Amino acid sequence: MYWIILIGFGLLSWWVSSTLKKRFREYSEIPTTSGLSGAEVAERMLRDNNVHDVKVISVEGELTDHYNPKNKTINLSRAVYHGRNVSAAAVAAHETGHAVQHATAYAMLSLRSAMVPMVNLSSKMMNVIFIMAILGGAIFGLMPQMFMLVIVAQAIITAFSLITLPVEFDASARALQWLNMSKITVGEEHEKAKNALQWAASTYVVATLAAVAQLLYFIMAFGGGRD
Numbered sequence: 001m002y003w004i005i006l007i008g009f010g011l012l013s014w015w016v017s018s019t020l021k022k023r024f025r026e027y028s029e030i031p032t033t034s035g036l037s038g039a040e041v042a043e044r045m046l047r048d049n050n051v052h053d054v055k056v057i058s059v060e061g062e063l064t065d066h067y068n069p070k071n072k073t074i075n076l077s078r079a080v081y082h083g084r085n086v087s088a089a090a091v092a093a094h095e096t097g098h099a100v101q102h103a104t105a106y107a108m109l110s111l112r113s114a115m116v117p118m119v120n121l122s123s124k125m126m127n128v129i130f131i132m133a134i135l136g137g138a139i140f141g142l143m144p145q146m147f148m149l150v151i152v153a154q155a156i157i158t159a160f161s162l163i164t165l166p167v168e169f170d171a172s173a174r175a176l177q178w179l180n181m182s183k184i185t186v187g188e189e190h191e192k193a194k195n196a197l198q199w200a201a202s203t204y205v206v207a208t209l210a211a212v213a214q215l216l217y218f219i220m221a222f223g224g225g226r227d
Contacts, residue, residue, distance in 0.1 A: 002217055009210035016206050020199040024063070027192050028079065028087040034184045038080040038088035045096040045178050046074075051103045058082075065091050067098035069113055074099055086185060090193035093179050094200070097171030106170065112163045119160045122153035129153075144222075151218050158215045161208040168204050172197040 036044065042056045056074045058081040059065075065076050074095050080088045101109040129150055176194055179185045185193045 002214075002221075005210070005213050005217060009206065009213065013203070013206050013210070016199070016202045020196075020203060021063070023196050023199050024087045024091075027090070027196050028083060028085045030086045030189065030192060031084055032086055032089050032184060032189055033186055034089075035084055036089070036184060037082055037084050038076050038092035039082070041089050041092040041184055042074050042076065042096045044182070044184075045093055045175075046099060048178065048182065049096075049100045049103070051099055054099045054103075056081075065095050067095045067102070069098075069102050069109075072099070072102070086189050086192045087196055089179060089184055090175065090196045091200075093175035093184070093193075094171050094197055097174035097178075098167075100174055101167070101171060106167075108163055108166045108170070112160065112167055115156070115160050115163065118156050122156040125149065126153045126157070147218075147222050151215070151222060154211070154215045154218055158208075158211040161204070161211040164204055165201075165208055168201055172201060 034041075039056050039058070046052070046054055046056075054072045054074060056076065058078055059075045061077055062079065063077065065080055067074050074092075076092055076095065080091045082088075098109065129146065175197065176190070179193060180190055
């Protein structure tokens with residue numbers, strides 16, 4: 001059953017990711033009426049939200065765009081940084097949305113940032129436990145205390161995934177509202193920008209559902225093993 005969950009959500013994640021990349025490639029062929037590059041979109045959105053201590057920089061890779069709260073940088077992939085199209089505008093505005101969240105002390109972003117060390121530790125612990133389980137037979141052969149560690153670690157990972165959802169949805173909402181108000185994307189352009197961000201959000205939804213399913217499975221397996 002556990003492998004069915006992993007494979008099932010793995011396939012779903014692959015399909016969503018593939019569709020996301022397809023949409024971004026498609027929308028990268030559609031220029032925006034404003035003609036602004038992704039970097040210019042981010043810089044203008046920062047100014048409009050009175051955020052003046054965040055830098056917009058270019059990074060390598062595809063879909064590697066992110067906001068780093070530690071050094072207050074909006075990191076845009078080259079295609080987004082230089083792009084003057086719907087995809088670039090949508091991604092740049094979304095990442096800037098995270099910078100605005102940080103500047104306004106958005107509670108869920110602060111909570112997610114605080115959980116990062118615990119999540120990293122939990123992920124490492126899960127990897128070690130599963131390697132031990134594979135070498136030693138099956139995970140269900142582990143002592144109850146070890147199994148409880150698996151549940152606690154997965155619960156932390158699941159909580160982090162659940163908290164991530166409102167953070168991502170809020171960043172997209174801020175982005176779309178600003179893109180519309182500032183007329184960076186208009187009409188059909190705006191609808192495609194919205195669609196692109198919806199597919200991006202879908203990756204987090206799938207990851208969260210997978211985390212919840214695994215947690216419930218571990219809890220039921222633990223309960224069944226004790227009967």
